[in-house]
Amino acid sequence: MKTMMPIGLCGAVLLFAGAAGAAPAASDTPGDYANAIQLKVRKGDAVVQLKLPKEVYLQSRSAALDDVRIFDGSGKSLPFALIQPAQQRRVSVERFPVKVFPVPVDDKAAGVQNDIEVKVSADGAITSVTTREGAGGRRRQLGAGTLVLDIGKGNGDEGKLINALVFNLPDGLDNYSAQVQLEVSEDLQSWETVSYAHLSRLRNSNLDTLQTNRMEFEARKVRYARISLRQGKPVQFTSIVAESPASDDVAPALDSVTLAPHAGLIPNELVYDANVAIPVRRMRFEFAEENIVMPALIGVHVKRPVDNQLAFGARRQATFYKINQNGEQRTANEITFDDVHVQQWAVRPQEQITARPQMTLLWEPSSLVFMASGAPPYTLHFGRAKATPGQRDIAQVAPGFSAKELQTLEQAVPGNYRHTPVVVGVDEAEGGARLRIIALWSVLLLGVGVLGFMAWRLLSQMKNNPGD
Numbered sequence: 001m002k003t004m005m006p007i008g009l010c011g012a013v014l015l016f017a018g019a020a021g022a023a024p025a026a027s028d029t030p031g032d033y034a035n036a037i038q039l040k041v042r043k044g045d046a047v048v049q050l051k052l053p054k055e056v057y058l059q060s061r062s063a064a065l066d067d068v069r070i071f072d073g074s075g076k077s078l079p080f081a082l083i084q085p086a087q088q089r090r091v092s093v094e095r096f097p098v099k100v101f102p103v104p105v106d107d108k109a110a111g112v113q114n115d116i117e118v119k120v121s122a123d124g125a126i127t128s129v130t131t132r133e134g135a136g137g138r139r140r141q142l143g144a145g146t147l148v149l150d151i152g153k154g155n156g157d158e159g160k161l162i163n164a165l166v167f168n169l170p171d172g173l174d175n176y177s178a179q180v181q182l183e184v185s186e187d188l189q190s191w192e193t194v195s196y197a198h199l200s201r202l203r204n205s206n207l208d209t210l211q212t213n214r215m216e217f218e219a220r221k222v223r224y225a226r227i228s229l230r231q232g233k234p235v236q237f238t239s240i241v242a243e244s245p246a247s248d249d250v251a252p253a254l255d256s257v258t259l260a261p262h263a264g265l266i267p268n269e270l271v272y273d274a275n276v277a278i279p280v281r282r283m284r285f286e287f288a289e290e291n292i293v294m295p296a297l298i299g300v301h302v303k304r305p306v307d308n309q310l311a312f313g314a315r316r317q318a319t320f321y322k323i324n325q326n327g328e329q330r331t332a333n334e335i336t337f338d339d340v341h342v343q344q345w346a347v348r349p350q351e352q353i354t355a356r357p358q359m360t361l362l363w364e365p366s367s368l369v370f371m372a373s374g375a376p377p378y379t380l381h382f383g384r385a386k387a388t389p390g391q392r393d394i395a396q397v398a399p400g401f402s403a404k405e406l407q408t409l410e411q412a413v414p415g416n417y418r419h420t421p422v423v424v425g426v427d428e429a430e431g432g433a434r435l436r437i438i439a440l441w442s443v444l445l446l447g448v449g450v451l452g453f454m455a456w457r458l459l460s461q462m463k464n465n466p467g468d
Helices: 004-021 054-059 403-407 426-464
Strands: 035-040 047-051 069-071 080-083 088-097 099-105 116-120 126-131 141-150 162-168 176-185 192-203 209-212 214-220 224-231 239-250 255-259 270-273 280-286 292-303 310-325 328-332 334-340 344-349 358-363 367-371 378-382 413-419
Touching: 035 054, 054 255, 054 378, 099 126, 126 141, 176 214, 192 214, 310 334, 310 344
Parallel strands: none
Antiparallel strands: 035 378, 035 413, 047 367, 069 378, 080 367, 088 239, 099 141, 116 126, 141 224, 162 214, 162 239, 176 192, 176 224, 192 209, 255 358, 270 344, 280 334, 280 358, 292 310, 292 344, 310 328
16 A cells, blocks of 8 residues: 555646646737627617638638637627528520511401411421411401411420510500410420410600510420400500520639648659648649749658658649640649638649749638627637637527528628737736746645655665674
């Protein structure tokens, strides 16, 4: 039992020293972060968003942006979440006139729209619309009551979608009112009713005009159409225009930074200092020289476990060039990545070159969604080593908000960027120094106690063995 006492004393020394040397709980105040941007937020909106400024990615100390915070005017940290902007789609409308064929009308007959003869060419385009002869060989007279429309072959099975027709009324018509019916067909034999519309124009003595001349319906592919007059008087339209909705994905807006190279580990190696917070989506090289080809390895420097020395680790291989040929410039100076985070890039050209191209990194910034509670002004802070993550799940910041609502939140407007070197607080410094002094004295006193105990044990053994 006595032999265990030195071991117990040594263990106590180590535990006490470790506890005494531990740093106090880290604070989380605006002064703990080296960078700040004040935000302008419209009053009344509880949840707002901010597209993270470029400075955040250039100065943050964390690949996951763990050192990003939002503080209110009193220095209170506000809850926030980081989200990726949704893919944007651009919606446009293509308009084109359609071919209009009036159907012959007999003033003494009704329902003649089914008693017509439509001639088409080999490719399906309508060439003429006539009526079959009635009794006695009398041919019906042309009128504007019913119209057959040739939308166009390109708008069939493999064509565009149509979702509206615009009826342009003649200029001299001041007052007009009618109801029309739209039917569609793919073969001029069977017809499907799609929509009805009320067309009108009202013009006063001051030439102020109120007009309704659109027929809207669910977007669909249309080859042929038939317009029938349900109410009102027939009129000769100036033109009928079809509208086709079109949409395409909008390329995300990317931020960028351009870096200058410096010498690497070996001759001909180029090193570019970036920042680990940048999620690189695209990398581009800007050549000042004309007519240059640069096959190269793109990578990073990593420490080897065996000797802790830096070594080159290749990530990509590509050939970049800028060539003028026949008065045209041919370039291949860009590669893509899957949002990789690298503090420093290394480029090793596979041939000896004198060119020192600049590197441009491009990335898609995240959106920061936060609760604008507390007293303004609100300030974005970032730039702190070993910070604990501050972001939350979006459901904890904007509960019940749909994805569409999140994308349309009011945008906070960033102000000027400012950098302030972080100074350790006086209380934190004094507390740390006090704990270190206590730890040193504790180790010293306990060490003396251990030595005294060992001396006492040695003397006891000598007394018990006087003959030795």
